[in-house]
Amino acid sequence: MADASCPVPFSTYERVVLAHGGGGRVMHRLIDELFLAAFGADPLRAQHDGAVIEVSGLLAVTTDAFTVRPLVFPGGDIGSLAVHGTVNDLVCCGATPTQMTVSFILEEGLALERLRAIVGSMAAAAREVGLTIVAGDTKVVERGKGDGVFISATGLGRVITPGPLSPSRVRPGDAVLVTGPVGDHGVAVMLEREGLSVDTVGDFVSDAASCLPQLRALLDAGVDLRCLRDPTRGGLATVLNEIARAAEVGVHLDDAAVPVRAEVRDACELLGLDPLYVACEGRLVVFVPEPDAPAALAALRATPGSEGAARVGAVTREHAGLVMAASSFGTTRVLDLLSGEQLPRIC
Amino acid sequence: MADASCPVPFSTYERVVLAHGGGGRVMHRLIDELFLAAFGADPLRAQHDGAVIEVSGLLAVTTDAFTVRPLVFPGGDIGSLAVHGTVNDLVCCGATPTQMTVSFILEEGLALERLRAIVGSMAAAAREVGLTIVAGDTKVVERGKGDGVFISATGLGRVITPGPLSPSRVRPGDAVLVTGPVGDHGVAVMLEREGLSVDTVGDFVSDAASCLPQLRALLDAGVDLRCLRDPTRGGLATVLNEIARAAEVGVHLDDAAVPVRAEVRDACELLGLDPLYVACEGRLVVFVPEPDAPAALAALRATPGSEGAARVGAVTREHAGLVMAASSFGTTRVLDLLSGEQLPRIC
Numbered sequence: 001m002a003d004a005s006c007p008v009p010f011s012t013y014e015r016v017v018l019a020h021g022g023g024g025r026v027m028h029r030l031i032d033e034l035f036l037a038a039f040g041a042d043p044l045r046a047q048h049d050g051a052v053i054e055v056s057g058l059l060a061v062t063t064d065a066f067t068v069r070p071l072v073f074p075g076g077d078i079g080s081l082a083v084h085g086t087v088n089d090l091v092c093c094g095a096t097p098t099q100m101t102v103s104f105i106l107e108e109g110l111a112l113e114r115l116r117a118i119v120g121s122m123a124a125a126a127r128e129v130g131l132t133i134v135a136g137d138t139k140v141v142e143r144g145k146g147d148g149v150f151i152s153a154t155g156l157g158r159v160i161t162p163g164p165l166s167p168s169r170v171r172p173g174d175a176v177l178v179t180g181p182v183g184d185h186g187v188a189v190m191l192e193r194e195g196l197s198v199d200t201v202g203d204f205v206s207d208a209a210s211c212l213p214q215l216r217a218l219l220d221a222g223v224d225l226r227c228l229r230d231p232t233r234g235g236l237a238t239v240l241n242e243i244a245r246a247a248e249v250g251v252h253l254d255d256a257a258v259p260v261r262a263e264v265r266d267a268c269e270l271l272g273l274d275p276l277y278v279a280c281e282g283r284l285v286v287f288v289p290e291p292d293a294p295a296a297l298a299a300l301r302a303t304p305g306s307e308g309a310a311r312v313g314a315v316t317r318e319h320a321g322l323v324m325a326a327s328s329f330g331t332t333r334v335l336d337l338l339s340g341e342q343l344p345r346i347c
Numbered sequence: 348m349a350d351a352s353c354p355v356p357f358s359t360y361e362r363v364v365l366a367h368g369g370g371g372r373v374m375h376r377l378i379d380e381l382f383l384a385a386f387g388a389d390p391l392r393a394q395h396d397g398a399v400i401e402v403s404g405l406l407a408v409t410t411d412a413f414t415v416r417p418l419v420f421p422g423g424d425i426g427s428l429a430v431h432g433t434v435n436d437l438v439c440c441g442a443t444p445t446q447m448t449v450s451f452i453l454e455e456g457l458a459l460e461r462l463r464a465i466v467g468s469m470a471a472a473a474r475e476v477g478l479t480i481v482a483g484d485t486k487v488v489e490r491g492k493g494d495g496v497f498i499s500a501t502g503l504g505r506v507i508t509p510g511p512l513s514p515s516r517v518r519p520g521d522a523v524l525v526t527g528p529v530g531d532h533g534v535a536v537m538l539e540r541e542g543l544s545v546d547t548v549g550d551f552v553s554d555a556a557s558c559l560p561q562l563r564a565l566l567d568a569g570v571d572l573r574c575l576r577d578p579t580r581g582g583l584a585t586v587l588n589e590i591a592r593a594a595e596v597g598v599h600l601d602d603a604a605v606p607v608r609a610e611v612r613d614a615c616e617l618l619g620l621d622p623l624y625v626a627c628e629g630r631l632v633v634f635v636p637e638p639d640a641p642a643a644l645a646a647l648r649a650t651p652g653s654e655g656a657a658r659v660g661a662v663t664r665e666h667a668g669l670v671m672a673a674s675s676f677g678t679t680r681v682l683d684l685l686s687g688e689q690l691p692r693i694c
Binding site: 017018019021022023024025026027028046048049050051052053054055056057058059060061062063064065066067088089090092093094095099101102103104105134135136137138139140141142144146147150152154155156159164165166168229230232233234238242246337338339340344345 | 364365366368369370371372373374375393395396397398399400401402403404405406407408409410411412413414435436437439440441442446448449450451452481482483484485486487488489491492493494497499501502503506511512513514515576577579580581585589593684685686687691692
């Protein structure tokens with residue numbers, strides 16, 4: 001438990017016990033010395049049943065549970081992932097993140113140092129985008145009734161796009177862009193989970209990151225955004241299917257134009273995965289009117305982290321509700337929703 | 348799976364499988380046929396990454412995870428409890444509930460009929476208070492990595508009190524009221540969990556309910572509310588300790604004045620519990636200036652469900668940070684925070 005940055009040992013316990021969720025002295029100490037020390041927002045310090053914030057205008061609200069396994073992976077952990085995932089859902093609503101609430105479901109026996117590291121990386125990711133954690137909750141379940149830590153997060157954000165973004169705004173003729181190579185997050189988590197050595201298969205880091213800079217760059221470039229979606233569970237192919245159904249349009253995808261890093265492609269082959277269905281946690285799928293596509297691409301490519309942005313397809317009137325993928329051999333196939341998933345517990 | 352109220356079987360599965368959280372066809376079907384069918388709010392139907400709502404003024408924000416065991420208990424289930432708990436935290440912020448987000452962490456193997464019942468009672472409890480469920484998420488974890496279903500809920504509400512409610516507003520001389528007998532929720536859940544027969548120990552029903560009528564009654568009566576708190580985990584004694592610490596005041600509790608139903612007192616004796624520390628899920632602790640106490644009590648007692656409201660103590664300048672309980676024998680003791688808890692997973 002020795003740590004120069006933490007002068008006071010934050011608990012006499014080394015592991016989570018049921019009492020940490022019990023409402024008594026042990027829980028109050030955990031909240032004071034771990035959560036408040038890391039998050040330190042005034043509304044939290046008031047230690048009331050909730051926060052009161054002043055708002056006006058359009059408020060975006062998103063929520064997600066995070067159950068990623070393992071808890072720590074190359075490029076992040078469940079704490080930073082919960083913030084990035086929340087931020088990116090707000091970004092997809094055209095919003096800049098403002099406040100966040102977070103609840104933890106801890107399994108008895110979790111090492112408190114592990115929890116402190118997760119909470120620390122959560123706090124750091126929140127600070128990075130100016131997000132204040134205004135309310136929280138902690139529950140503890142018995143050993144074998146949870147899996148280390150689950151995090152549920154709700155994000156609030158101020159809408160900064162001129163109009164609402166929504167699948168229903170997508171129109172035939174729109175261009176489809178991605179903000180960078182796909183599949184890095186899923187592959188990095190999967191290899192870490194399976195304990196596959198980096199030496200054997202290459203060097204993999206999750207793409208998990210905030211996409212707020214990308215939203216800002218697109219707005220600064222004056223692009224008319226139709227819809228944004230982050231391709232998490234189910235990857236790019238699933239997001240395109242969701243949009244095709246919701247907007248009642250077809251989507252034409254140019255297989256060869258989809259950026260996939262060579263290492264990721266190789267690892268997917270090794271693992272028997274299709275990279276089009278592998279989760280990203282730091283990418284956006286961007287729908288813009290065709291005339292705005294060059295400006296959108298240029299703005300993205302000038303944004304750190306999105307140098308690899310690419311145009312990958314177009315929205316069509318034909319094949320409403322379907323995604324048609326064209327291979328470099330000239331063949332076309334329906335890129336359907338999978339029944340289940342390739343990768344459980346990726347986020 | 349036959350149910351006259353559900354003409355379409357909502358899934359070809361009878362139990363939750365990992366694919367229900369996988370982002371693919373099976374998950375979409377669960378969302379469409381179970382969650383949207385029950386919650387049916389327009390923002391949810393848009394099936395975007397979040398909702399956009401128009402707001403202005405003071406917004407209350409609360410969050411909680413619910414891990415109660417068993418999932419169903421006399422008087423409610425984890426679904427209705429998640430709504431009542433969220434509503435009551437908003438009420439404690441002086442707010443009327445408006446929107447809610449909810450995320451589910453499901454364990455592989457959970458019966459879908461069980462889930463449908465939980466979601467149904469959640470929807471009913473939300474309708475009762477005019478709460479719209481605007482965003483949600485579902486994750487599935489492997490068998491043995493969860494416990495049926497965990498729910499995390501975040502509530503948004505419009506502040507309707509003239510000023511903010513907060514522990515820091517509590518003053519020496521204030522009266523302390525409770526809105527009804529304490530301990531019913533904890534005892535009902537505990538007896539159900541332990542499988543103790545109702546015939547043996549009496550008839551127990553959780554008090555879980557929305558406390559919005561009580562807030563409205565107090566405001567209609569023109570009472571100057573200092574602070575409201577719902578005595579959930581750790582019960583009345585814990586809430587009084589939290590307020591005493593946060594407001595840097597003492598609290599004098601009159602043991603004999605605390606309403607506890609005789610059956611609850613008997614069951615607590617049987618289970619070795621102190622009812623002052625047993626959770627309620629439909630009660631408020633109310634702090635008002637002494638001159639307002641009679642009007643507050645009268646308003647509460649005229650509100651269905653709070654006929655048993657009582658004045659239980661007063662705020663003192665002495666013993667700052669402590670709760671002093673006076674017994675009917677004239678003795679006084681410090682009513683301290685417990686170290687851990689009497690009852691794990693009560694909410």
